[in-house]
Amino acid sequence: MGSSFPMEPSGSGRPEARRGGGLARPEGAPVPLHQAGEMPFGGRPREELWESIGPRVRARLHELAGDTIEWFACADPSSPEGRPYGVVAGEGGLAVAEPRISTDHRPVYAISAFLFASGSLRHVAIDHRPPPRGPSATAGNAAGNVAGNAAPAVDIGLSAQAKGVIGNLPPRAQELLQAPFTAQRRPTRHDWWYQGFEHRLNGFLLYLAGTRDVTFATGTKDVPVGHDAASAHWSLTCYRASVGRRMGG
Template sequence: MDASVPLHQPGDMLFNAPMTREETWQTIPKRTRKKLKRRSGKPIDWIANLGPDGLPWAVTFGKRGLAAYRTNFDVFSFDFTPGSLNRVPVDGGYPSDTEPPEDSMPVDPPDLGINQEDYDILGNLPARAQRLLQLPFLDGQEVLSNCWLYKGTLERLDEFMFYLAGPREVTVATGTMAVTPGGTAHWSLTCYHATVTHTDAPPKRP
C-alpha cells in the first residue's frame, strides 16, 4: 500500500433520498434492467437513485464488469479483464492507518476531477480505503464515471457503495458502517480493483 497517497477530509453525509434503491430500480424499464445485469455479470452490489433532475439512474457491479444507466442515455459499461478482479477487506475508522509525523509537510489531496460532494463522501472512509480507491487514478488516468449511494442513519449505514471508473481501471468500495459507543465511525468495507478491456462510457461532462 502506498502510504504517500494524501487523504481527503470527511464531509457531511446527508440522508434525504426520496426513494429507496429498490423503489428506484422498479421505475427503470425492465429491458434496461436486464441489460444492466447482463453487462455486469454475477452481481456483487448495485445502487439506484434519482438524480438532481428527478430522473432515475442505476449502477450494477458484478464479476464481469460495472454497468451504468441514466435516463435519456443508453446503458454503458466497463468490461473487466477476465481474472483481474481482486478484493481487499478494510475495517476501521478515519484515518485508522497511520497519522502523519508531526514534522511532515502537508500534502494536498489528489484532484480526481470529481465533485466536492464526492470528495466529502470519500473523506469519511478509512485511510486504506481512500488509498485503494484513488491509487489507479494518480497517474493521470481520467475518471470517466463515478457515483456513490448509502442507506441508513448517522449512527449506522446498512448499505454503502462508492466507485471510480476510468478507461483502464475500476475501483469500488462496498460495505457498512456503525458508530461505536465511543462515537467513532467503524467501517467494514470490501475494496475491489479490476482492469478494463473495453468501455463505451460517454465522455465525462465538464
C-alpha cells in the same frame, strides 16, 4: 503511481470478509486522504426507484456487470421528471443506465459500461475498529499527507462532494480507491450511494471509473455507543479491476 496492488483475486460470488492482508503503498506522489464531509440522508428507497427503471434495462445492466456485488438506483437530478438512474457493480463490470429522451421524444435509457479484463478483479477486506472518541484518523492523515510528505498529494479530479464522502472512509480504503489514478489518468466517472441512519449505514457503494481501471468499495458502517463519526466502525470490501472494454458514453 506504481502498478503493484496485492489484492486477493475475486471468484464467483461475494468474498468473505477477512482482517488484515498486506498492501504495498504505491510509489510516486502520495495518494490524497480527504477530510470527512457531510453525508445527508433522504430520497426514495432504491428498490422503488429500481423497479421504475424497467425490467429490460435492469436485465441489461445485470448482463453487462455479471454476478452482482452491489447495486443502487437514485433520482437523476438532470431529469425534469425525476426519473432514476441505476448502477450495478459486478464480477464482470460496472454498468450504468441513465434516463434520456429519444429523437422522437420518448423516455429511454442510455446504457454505458466499464467491462473488466478477464481475471483482473481483485479485492481487499477492511475491518476498521478505532477506539472511541479518538482523534479523527482521516483528518489527521489528510493533514499529514500535505505537510508530512516531500511530494504533494496527487489531484485526481474528484468533486468536492466526492472528496467529502471518501473522507469518511478509513485511510486504507481511501488509498485503495484512489491508488490507480493520477493527475494525467483521472477517473472519468465517480458516484456513490448509501442507505441507513447516522449511526448505521446498512448499505454503501462508491466507485471511481477511468479508461484503464475501476475501483469501488462496498460495505457497512456502525457508530457504537460512546463513539462518534470520527471513530465509526467500517466493514468494507475494496475492489479494483482493469478495464478490458468500454461501452457507451
